[in-house]
Amino acid sequence: MRTLTPNEARVLATLMEKARTVPDSYPLSLNALVLGCNQKTSRDPVMELTDAQAQAAIDTLKAQSLVFEASSSRVPRFEHNFQRGFGVTEAQAVLLGLLMLRGPQTPGELRLSSERWYKFADIASVEDALGQLKARGEDSGALMVVQLPRAAGMREQRWAHLLCGEASLSALAPMQRASSAINPEAEPVSLGQAERLQQRIESLESQVAQLQGQLARLYQELGLPQG
Structure with missing residues (x-):
């Protein structure tokens, strides 16, 4: 397994987090993934990944079978394969x-x-x-x-x-x-x-995740692309 870049590590770890903390919104769309990568809380360092940078990281992680694209969604969604990929x-x-x-x-x-x-x-x-x-x-x-x-x-x-x-x-x-x-x-x-402090942060993250999920469903119901 080759060394990960910081962008790849952030994308992979964000997928790992959201799979456990907001399973109803998982797998993640590119937009939701970028939002998760760039959170201001529970991130060290704080990053500002663009859609293009996140997609590039996804592509290299897919090549290593560490990320898969869900096949049952109209909008591309992504899930991690960390545990099996690293054998932990x-x-x-x-x-x-x-x-x-x-x-x-x-x-x-x-x-x-x-x-x-x-x-x-x-x-x-x-x-x-x-x-x-x-x-x-x-x-x-x-x-x-x-x-x-x-x-x-x-x-x-x-x-x-x-x-x-x-x-x-x-x-x-x-x-x-x-x-x-x-x-x-x-x-x-x-x-x-x-x-x-941790409980307060997690409560706020949960509220944000719920709002993101509601917004994504609204976009889907209206047939609008997610920006």
Whole structure:
């Protein structure tokens, strides 16, 4: 499996997210996919993909059998094949998808982020799945995740994905240094605060997804093309 580009990783992870969080709107049209890729919340980094860039990423992912086009829809719709394509368990696929969408996270953050994707029993089960991915990569020589050095103000070490190659980690060092310089004694956000914020974000995302689905059905009923 070749290294993914950032655009391909965003398209693939967005399909993985929407398959689990808004199944009624899945598979996704190109328009809905681009909207999901360019969300301002739960994305790190925030991106501004064009339709052409998303379509180019879809085409290369289709060539690798990581994305398929649904055949039962008048408007082209797309679905992912990540779990089978990479040969990972559901829990491992969820963690990789979250790392692709939201950047490096601690096991605790990953457990909170995964609430609408997959129910991990506890943080230990997240750490176990990450450890399995790391061990598998070390055995095969194709690393998929890496544990990062402890950042300033963090009690836990963060994990990052390597599906875009190790070069993708080079941008993290300046960010970590800047964070330390701004506030070297910063305290991490409490678990309760993070959970409340995550719940608020997910509620807003769900409302937006429902509105997008209603709009898409309206376009279809009126026979209008989706812009």
